[in-house]
Amino acid sequence: MSEEWWKKPIRMITLEFPGADIKKLNVRKVVREIARLGANVINVFTISYWPGGAAYYQSRIASKHPDLNDHDPLSEVIDEAHKHDIKVVAYVNCLWGNKSLYEKHPDWAQRKLNGQPNIMEPTYTSVAMCPNSSYRDYLLSIVEEISDNYDVDGFYFDEAAFTSWCNCTNCRKLFEEQIGEKLPKKSDWSDPIWHNFIKWRYDCITNFKKSLYKKSKKKNRAIFFQHAFPLAFFPIPAGLSTMLTAHPELSGMLGSALSEMTARFPIELVNWYIPQIYGSDLQAVAEFEDVIHFELYRRFVQRPLWWYGICARLGRSVGGGKPVLILNMQGNSPFDLVSLPEEELMLAIGEIVANGAQPLFAMYYPDVADRRGWETVGKCFTELREFDKYLTDLESVKFAAVLHSQKTTDRFDSDAEKTRHVDCLMGICKALLQEHLLFDVILDKQLKRDLQNYKVLILPNVSCMSENEKEIVREFVKNGGGLVATYETSMHDERGNVQAEIGLSDVFGVNYLGHEKKVFSYDSYMQIKDNNHPLTQHLSKFALIPTAGTQPVVKTFGGAKSLASLIEEPVVHYAPLGEDTGVPTIIVNQYGKGRVVYFPGSIGLRYLNFGLPDHRKLIAEAVKWAANCPLPISVDNCPNTIELTAFKQSRKDRLIINLVNSIRDNIQKPITHVCSEHNIQVNIKVPEEKPVYRAKLIPEKADLPCEGRKGSVSLKIPELKYYKIVVVEKGQKE
Numbered sequence: 051m052s053e054e055w056w057k058k059p060i061r062m063i064t065l066e067f068p069g070a071d072i073k074k075l076n077v078r079k080v081v082r083e084i085a086r087l088g089a090n091v092i093n094v095f096t097i098s099y100w101p102g103g104a105a106y107y108q109s110r111i112a113s114k115h116p117d118l119n120d121h122d123p124l125s126e127v128i129d130e131a132h133k134h135d136i137k138v139v140a141y142v143n144c145l146w147g148n149k150s151l152y153e154k155h156p157d158w159a160q161r162k163l164n165g166q167p168n169i170m171e172p173t174y175t176s177v178a179m180c181p182n183s184s185y186r187d188y189l190l191s192i193v194e195e196i197s198d199n200y201d202v203d204g205f206y207f208d209e210a211a212f213t214s215w216c217n218c219t220n221c222r223k224l225f226e227e228q229i230g231e232k233l234p235k236k237s238d239w240s241d242p243i244w245h246n247f248i249k250w251r252y253d254c255i256t257n258f259k260k261s262l263y264k265k266s267k268k269k270n271r272a273i274f275f276q277h278a279f280p281l282a283f284f285p286i287p288a289g290l291s292t293m294l295t296a297h298p299e300l301s302g303m304l305g306s307a308l309s310e311m312t313a314r315f316p317i318e319l320v321n322w323y324i325p326q327i328y329g330s331d332l333q334a335v336a337e338f339e340d341v342i343h344f345e346l347y348r349r350f351v352q353r354p355l356w357w358y359g360i361c362a363r364l365g366r367s368v369g370g371g372k373p374v375l376i377l378n379m380q381g382n383s384p385f386d387l388v389s390l391p392e393e394e395l396m397l398a399i400g401e402i403v404a405n406g407a408q409p410l411f412a413m414y415y416p417d418v419a420d421r422r423g424w425e426t427v428g429k430c431f432t433e434l435r436e437f438d439k440y441l442t443d444l445e446s447v448k449f450a451a452v453l454h455s456q457k458t459t460d461r462f463d464s465d466a467e468k469t470r471h472v473d474c475l476m477g478i479c480k481a482l483l484q485e486h487l488l489f490d491v492i493l494d495k496q497l498k499r500d501l502q503n504y505k506v507l508i509l510p511n512v513s514c515m516s517e518n519e520k521e522i523v524r525e526f527v528k529n530g531g532g533l534v535a536t537y538e539t540s541m542h543d544e545r546g547n548v549q550a551e552i553g554l555s556d557v558f559g560v561n562y563l564g565h566e567k568k569v570f571s572y573d574s575y576m577q578i579k580d581n582n583h584p585l586t587q588h589l590s591k592f593a594l595i596p597t598a599g600t601q602p603v604v605k606t607f608g609g610a611k612s613l614a615s616l617i618e619e620p621v622v623h624y625a626p627l628g629e630d631t632g633v634p635t636i637i638v639n640q641y642g643k644g645r646v647v648y649f650p651g652s653i654g655l656r657y658l659n660f661g662l663p664d665h666r667k668l669i670a671e672a673v674k675w676a677a678n679c680p681l682p683i684s685v686d687n688c689p690n691t692i693e694l695t696a697f698k699q700s701r702k703d704r705l706i707i708n709l710v711n712s713i714r715d716n717i718q719k720p721i722t723h724v725c726s727e728h729n730i731q732v733n734i735k736v737p738e739e740k741p742v743y744r745a746k747l748i749p750e751k752a753d754l755p756c757e758g759r760k761g762s763v764s765l766k767i768p769e770l771k772y773y774k775i776v777v778v779e780k781g782q783k784e
């Protein structure tokens with residue numbers, strides 16, 4: 051591998067020792083086994099989460115694992131792995147200390163609001179430590195020890211994070227010194243100190259990560275940090291979380307139902323966005339880390355498999371070309387000793403690779419690992435190894451951009467009363483995936499840098515926007531860019547203060563009438579009034595379709611057109627519907643050279659929750675109409691379980707098209723059945739009058755005939771079960 055080895059495709063396995071019998075474990079044998087499976091990077095435990103802070107090497111600083119004796123698994127792994135040309139990354143847990151460390155330094159522990167430490171279990175075997183205490187210097191000295199004494203190729207810093215409020219003496223003192231106020235004890239968004247507190251928590255962790263980076267970075271060494279669960283929340287029903295926030299004492303009564311999520315997090319944080327709990331500032335850390343890395347255990351947060359790809363897209367945009375590594379489930383969680391079925395594992399790897407990211411799996415019990423799943427992983431890894439050249443230097447084919455607004459999520463998504471921006475985004479993304487439209491997910495901080503690369507921007511309930519961001523969107527549309535926006539988009543300023551008028555009302559072509567129309571029942575419909583428009587032409591005139599939910603009441607002005615209006619709900623389910631309220635529910639507008647669609651309801655959330663095909667079609671048609679250009683790539687005869695992605699390899703003048711059969715609704719249970727699909731046609735827009743192109747199907751390495759017509763090339767994929775890559779290049783077959 052070249053100097054910056056992490057820029058080549060990574061296939062990585064973490065060796066987790068806490069559950070293994072370390073006295074008997076033959077780590078050299080395990081490494082040889084991992085080499086056989088086709089992995090090229092091993093992430094080996096050096097500092098553990100359980101027992102907290104235990105060292106799996108001969109440390110003079112950290113307490114060694116009680117069963118270690120004279121053993122040095124780290125040096126054995128490095129020696130054996132390097133013989134097989136496998137890179138070794140040192141896993142360092144940056145959160146958990148043990149009982150004796152806690153007893154010696156009780157002021158090092160993170161504290162919940164009630165002042166109690168955060169413990170993994172009642173024996174205090176693992177206690178969460180605070181990076182604002184001297185634990186930080188202690189940990190840095192351990193990192194230095196590993197860095198100086200072992201030939202590691204990188205560091206993996208896990209859980210460099212808050213897992214508490216944190217209401218420890220160090221945090222209270224530091225906050226007062228830096229912000230000049232007392233550390234707040236309750237969430238209050240009307241108080242500027244609260245805004246400062248949330249930002250301060252992010253900054254503390256970013257600085258902690260910076261210090262870890264500085265201590266460990268060397269030439270040829272990759273440094274990366276766990277970013278936990280982006281675009282996800284703890285799956286607590288809104289009503290329950292409101293109740294628990296008001297009455298935390300009730301949490302004990304709910305027992306095991308809550309134990310999985312409250313084992314590591316105090317009850318006062320259950321409503322928070324997960325990266326907000328951790329203080330994980332994706333963009334700030336991406337500025338210096340070498341690899342963007344997400345931990346995506348989907349069952350834990352009740353997300354579908356395609357969420358991996360959405361996160362990968364976000365990571366690729368944030369990283370601006372840095373590799374994206376995705377830790378996903380290998381075990382059938384919570385039974386991590388048992389592998390997931392082949393179908394789920396094959397699709398997971400396909401989903402990750404198809405989104406231009408790299409797979410990582412954790413081997414929790416290397417001595418008793420379930421062979422079946424690891425053989426599946428090995429089969430994929432060895433297959434992928436042959437196609438490394440098609441998996442690097444990828445730049446997505448730009449069509450649509452879906453905006454993830456960190457501001458909106460921080461401000462509103464932990465409020466149980468509000469419709470979450472992230473859920474609206476997930477619903478929009480699902481519709482686009484199922485309709486095979488190409489899109490990236492960009493962060494609000496990248497709007498200025500990246501927006502002009504796209505044909506159409508999608509703002510799914512992006513409530514909080516700065517004046518500057520609104521201006522960027524305005525200019526984009528004025529110059530011909532398309533816009534699709536939903537629900538409360540631009541109704542608040544960047545700090546979440548509600549505005550008298552919708553910020554982008556001029557672009558949407560509507561005025562806000564100052565109140566919301568709340569939808570209380572599911573008998574809420576909109577009636578299509580104009581089906582001559584491309585958005586609604588698939589529907590009949592006067593068709594009733596469910597509304598997109600609660601919405602601001604608006605009226606159109608200028609050239610803006612309302613295609614449908616809201617019908618009043620019946621007094622009771624099955625009673626006759628009420629009157630036509632005339633309130634617009636789908637609005638189309640021209641603003642400068644650009645086309646705009648505004649759905650005042652949260653159509654993304656509606657689609658995520660109910661999956662109505664009419665909503666999916668509306669979202670997709672809105673995006674296509676607003677883009678106002680031919681699709682760069684389209685498919686025919688392709689079921690909506692299949693996801694399409696496409697990348698340019700600009701240095702090679704190559705197009706890499708991926709199809710993966712991964713779109714399912716399973717959030718709790720693994721995918722266990724996948725059908726083969728046949729004769730999917732892929733159409734590619736090309737500039738030539740008489741195009742001559744060639745295509746190769748991966749992994750078969752089979753040539754695919756390309757049919758060229760003026761401005762387009764078509765090819766057929768004979769069969770697809772899990773995933774396929776199509777490599778398209780100019781010219782005749784070689």
Ligand SMILES: [Zn+2]
Nearest residue numbers: 180216218221
């Ligand atoms: Zn603290």
